Amino acid sequence: MSADFLYGIEVVINGLMAGVLYALVALGFVLIYKASGIFNYAQGVMALFSALTLAGIMSGQVPFAHLINAIFGTDIHYFGWNVPVLAAIILTLIVMVIFAWGVQRFVFRHLVGQEPIILFMATIGLAYFLEGVGDLMWGSDIKTLAVGLPQGGSLVVEEWTAGLGGDDFFGFFIDELDMAATVVAIILVIGLIGFSQYTKQGRAMRAVADDHQAALSVGISLNFIWVLVWSLAGLVALVAGIMWGAKSGVQFSLSLIALKALPVLMLGGFTSIPGAIVGGLIIGVGEKLFEYLIGAPYLGGATENWFAYVLALLFLVFRPQGLFGERIIERV
């Protein structure tokens, strides 16, 4: 096989892996939209906030230290201990559940029945509020997230495949972090689908997603379900924050990963978990292949950001509800 062909395959494999990372972010949007019809602009910031919280707890950082020091004239920054990864993840999840409760209690409970655009605007406000709180709580410096995830290309894969394409082919490059992210994403999706299909709360969540009024009439608490959904979105945000934060350190640009999820949602639909996964894979492969075949050689490169949206738009033209979205039927 020619080296060019093999490199094309390498691009596809890496595109699939990148797509998994995009899908991780998109999943959070889907969960909330499906259950409440809210397009959560704050999902990217939730990933940032959860990763900041995890890194802060692990390193024993004192939350709001800068504020405390400014008010009381103290000079404290760290408790002087490190928290094990698992315990820190559990504590972070507790923080995200408290956040979910707060969002429901202080924001969306007061906006029941409002137009979707109002709810969307509320999530914009929430995003900036959460970003500010994250800064105040943990500071704006870049934090290293050492949760034991592997880093670097897989030497095993590289060595096994090095002989496939002659001297010009150096073996497939597959990032071990991407492989770990893929495994985690598979477990997460199976867990989410299992939860929504086979648990009482999951079925209640689906009932609310189908029809709020009907769900209320059979005694399902809308408030509880919304807290549950925002908590699950917090869990997904934490997973996405860990995976992306492991690459670049935890920093405020993490909130921009939401931009990578939008074309995935446009393509996969806002209401389908499998749609988010398949959409992520298509976007990941599509943008990487376009960059490899056309963008870098003919257009000066850096085509991925806009091409992902072009691809999503093409799908939208032919299937406005997305690949797996619920079909919109308006009866007169």
Place this chain on the structure above:
Amino acid sequence: MKMKTLAAMALAGAMSAAPAMADLVIPDLSYRTGPYAAGGTPFSDGYQDYFNLLNARDGGIGGEAIRIVECETGYNTEKGVECYESTKGEGALIYQPLSTGITYQIIPKATVDEIPIHTMGYGRTSAANGEVFNWVFNYPANYWDAASVMVNYLLEENGGDLSGKKIALVYHNSAYGKEPIRTLEELSAMHGFELSQLAVDHPGQEQKSQWLQIRRERPDYVLMWGWGVMNQVAVQEAANIGFPMENFIGNWWAGAEHDVTPAGAGADGYKSLNMNRIDASLPVFAEIQSLVHDAGNAAGDGSNMGSVLYTRGMYAAMLAAEAIAKAQEIHGVSDVTAAMVRDGMANLEITEARMAELGMSQIGPEFSVSCENHGGSGLGIVQQWNAADAQWVALTDYIAPDDSVIDPLIAADSAAFAAENNIEPGCL
């Protein structure tokens, strides 16, 4: 009674909020929030702490207290312009926008308002031509100097011959990132190396395609023009594909501690330029600690002192303070105006004796500024990251750029700007 109390409180509040008069006003267009905060915060801390030190130690500059007016730009050009507009009326003496995008937008405004801009190692490179850009200064070095210093370093490493070598430029796909391309193309033609260009879109969180391309093409060297998260991801991706880190060189905005620490041991050996030396033992830091931080007047939480960008911010403040002192000397008044500060900048001379006197011996190269040359010496050093010790180590002394390549480029670009804007080149 209640109304009277409220009125008295309001009056007291208004009085306490009123700005101090007759100060030397220095705006700090900082970015402590948003995606680029990790770079903006230490620079701003260093910039402000040095002015606070002058206030505490010397009572300001020439007996005039310094008043810092901080405005958060978020590294956003529109917000940066708003900050410029909202602070210039306070009597601003000099702007340091720390953003090429903001610099491009405020050059015409500051020229009309007659307020000098100092863009240290960033901004519009051809502003080095002081006869066209009367109000803009980019000493001690600019982007094109940086590109040339990188190539001169590689020439040294390769016995003076780069012919046949492959050099890749990974750059932020913005006005900033594209700045060195023209210079590198000239140098490529001159020295016979093959230059490939790989653009990375903002913010640079995802660079898989670019690094797979580097892995396929196996360049001898990779140069980087990055900022923000692009740097951390690039260093991590380079380590992931096993690119030899000693052949990976970032510019001076891609060489801070936070650019390399997320990659851990994988970043060991990565190199970058610097326009100033890093030396935590400089006496000025001890003074800042005792007179500013211990007095509770630190700009930040104090954790950045001595870091690459903190030191650069402090160096920038020193250059601004020296220009103000020079302006006071030239005009014989302590309460100088922005136009006077411009004169101070245009006649600035930084010597080793003066730097030593200020407690920052050899922090930067000696250089002088003139009406014609606003660019300084253009020197830069190459530093290397030692991951085990978590510190940058200077590998070289100051390396000079190739002025025979850069000067004509500056002349051509500034002449084009002058023609577009009906500027008659000349000194003020």
